[in-house]
Amino acid sequence: MVVIDGKKISAEIKEEVKKEVAKYKGSAGQTPGLAVVLVGENPASKVYVNSKVKSCGDLGFYSEKHVLDENSSEKEVLELIDKLNENEKIHGILVQLPLPKHIDEKKVTNRIASEKDVDGFKPENLGKVMIGEDDGFKSCTPYGVIELLKRSGIEIAGKDAVIVGRSNIVGKPLVGLLISESATVTICHSRTKNLAEKTKQADILIAAVGKAGFIKKDMVKEGAVVIDVGINRNEAGKLCGDVEFDEVAPMTSAITPVPGGVGPMTIAMLMKNTMESFKRSL
Numbered sequence: 618m619v620v621i622d623g624k625k626i627s628a629e630i631k632e633e634v635k636k637e638v639a640k641y642k643g644s645a646g647q648t649p650g651l652a653v654v655l656v657g658e659n660p661a662s663k664v665y666v667n668s669k670v671k672s673c674g675d676l677g678f679y680s681e682k683h684v685l686d687e688n689s690s691e692k693e694v695l696e697l698i699d700k701l702n703e704n705e706k707i708h709g710i711l712v713q714l715p716l717p718k719h720i721d722e723k724k725v726t727n728r729i730a731s732e733k734d735v736d737g738f739k740p741e742n743l744g745k746v747m748i749g750e751d752d753g754f755k756s757c758t759p760y761g762v763i764e765l766l767k768r769s770g771i772e773i774a775g776k777d778a779v780i781v782g783r784s785n786i787v788g789k790p791l792v793g794l795l796i797s798e799s800a801t802v803t804i805c806h807s808r809t810k811n812l813a814e815k816t817k818q819a820d821i822l823i824a825a826v827g828k829a830g831f832i833k834k835d836m837v838k839e840g841a842v843v844i845d846v847g848i849n850r851n852e853a854g855k856l857c858g859d860v861e862f863d864e865v866a867p868m869t870s871a872i873t874p875v876p877g878g879v880g881p882m883t884i885a886m887l888m889k890n891t892m893e894s895f896k897r898s899l
């Protein structure tokens with residue numbers, strides 16, 4: 618059994634992007650730029666936003682952090698996005714979710730110019746993932762899952778992949794990406810009948826449920842690869858995944874831990890998408 622080191626693989630990807638950034642700086646004097654927008658005081662969001670801004674600094678990106686008051690109106694947020702859409706120094710715009718309840722998340726994310734939607738949240742970008750077109754942006758977490766598998770030498774073609782969770786930002790884009798890699802894909806959710814029967818079919822099992830310890834050993838096939846997308850906090854406030862790691866890990870051929878698995882990959886792929894956006898803008 619291998620514990621897949623997402624921290625190490627994400628560091629490799631960031632190193633590759635950093636080298637590329639340096640190359641462009643030498644010639645044209647241009648730099649990829651990411652704008653991160655945070656509305657309100659959600660403590661977890663603050664931590665994530667700061668780690669994204671820090672990654673920008675590490676890689677030599679230009680970055681802007683826009684912090685708006687919790688009580689900002691939807692109109693103010695939309696106006697900021699309009700300005701960032703026009704700003705030539707900015708190649709990627711990330712509005713940290715969740716937004717305060719009085720603001721329509723869909724309306725806000727859809728206002729981001731498609732060519733700056735480095736989260737890959739817009740319908741157009743999800744659509745491109747589904748039809749296998751490569752000139753959009755893949756949603757960062759699913760993109761990170763695929764990179765983790767590939768860079769760990771795990772074959773995807775012809776494998777039975779089972780995803781638990783049907784969100785627009787993880788489960789659904791994963792369907793498109795895994796099909797493009799020639800996996801046979803099953804997607805399960807809260808209304809799925811005989812869930813364990815289906816998850817036990819998986820050569821590659823991807824948990825994106827959002828419930829701590831949801832995947833137990835009687836749901837996993839011996840020798841499967843298990844990818845844990847969950848980020849939950851247990852009663853003690855400790856970060857934990859959707860998989861009951863201690864009992865499941867010994868029966869797998871490879872598994873990702875939480876923390877140190879998919880999470881760091883999400884940020885690495887955000888950087889990669891922003892780099893890609895910058896290159897397309899030249």
Ligand SMILES: Nc1nc(=O)c2c([nH]1)NC[C@@H]1CN(c3ccc(C(=O)N[C@@H](CCC(=O)O)C(=O)O)cc3)C=[N+]21
Binds near residue numbers: 736881
């Ligand atoms: N517009 C938008 N885009 C996002 O990509 C987005 C978002 N909103 N809102 C919140 C979620 C969550 N998310 C994570 C990114 C990295 C880690 C990560 O690096 N986790 C580390 C541990 C971090 C810790 O210790 O708290 C790990 O798993 O090892 C986790 C979660 C991005 N999100």
